[in-house]
Amino acid sequence: MTKPKKTIIITGSSSGIGYALAKKYADHNVSLFLFGRSLDKLAEVSAICASHGAKVQTFAGDVRDELWMKKQIEQICRDNIVDIVISCAGVSAGTLGHPETQIQTDIIFNTNVSGTINTIMPVIPFMIENRHGKIAVVSSMAGLLGLSSAPSYSASKAAIKVFGDALRGYLRPHNIRVAVIIPGYVRTPPR
Numbered sequence: 001m002t003k004p005k006k007t008i009i010i011t012g013s014s015s016g017i018g019y020a021l022a023k024k025y026a027d028h029n030v031s032l033f034l035f036g037r038s039l040d041k042l043a044e045v046s047a048i049c050a051s052h053g054a055k056v057q058t059f060a061g062d063v064r065d066e067l068w069m070k071k072q073i074e075q076i077c078r079d080n081i082v083d084i085v086i087s088c089a090g091v092s093a094g095t096l097g098h099p100e101t102q103i104q105t106d107i108i109f110n111t112n113v114s115g116t117i118n119t120i121m122p123v124i125p126f127m128i129e130n131r132h133g134k135i136a137v138v139s140s141m142a143g144l145l146g147l148s149s150a151p152s153y154s155a156s157k158a159a160i161k162v163f164g165d166a167l168r169g170y171l172r173p174h175n176i177r178v179a180v181i182i183p184g185y186v187r188t189p190p191r
Helices: 016-025 039-051 066-079 102-120 124-130 151-174
Strands: 006-010 030-036 055-060 084-087 133-138 176-181
Touching (some): 006 016, 006 066, 016 030, 016 039, 030 066, 039 055, 066 102, 084 102, 102 133, 102 151, 124 133, 124 151, 133 151
Parallel strands (some): 006 030, 006 084, 030 055, 084 133, 133 176
8 A cells, every 4th residue: 555645845945954854855756846956956956856756846936026926825825735835945144244235135035034924824724624634843042042143144043943833723723734944054155
């Protein structure tokens, strides 16, 4: 008897934790929908995941684009019952020795906060209708105690931590589980 196929959406799949999670979940009982900015890195992780038997579809784009994200995720949800969505896309200005610029702050908040909202909100009505699903929000230890060297990153990760914590209680009656993941430092390539 074969196990039922799982459908998993992962943003930030072209780098860091999202890339590692895509590889970890890849097997013949999984359909992966991988979002990321780098077409080359998405092709690389897609090939690795497919070699482990996963069915893979990639989406090169920006999680900050609300309409694009909504269109892609709603189409995935119309064609599949989504088991897991992992909002993993995120950016930082690094731990700087000088103040962040307005542009850096806008990019960080729009990617980390709006990108998470753009990933999660389109899938919620489908999960409620199906009374099934798991949502994972990737926050950071910096969201627990702000780093003076990364104020925007810290605040953005605190915002999505609280958002995920609040969603947990809100979605529990619909049989939807929400996890907030709080990793420490992760070595990823610069943006």
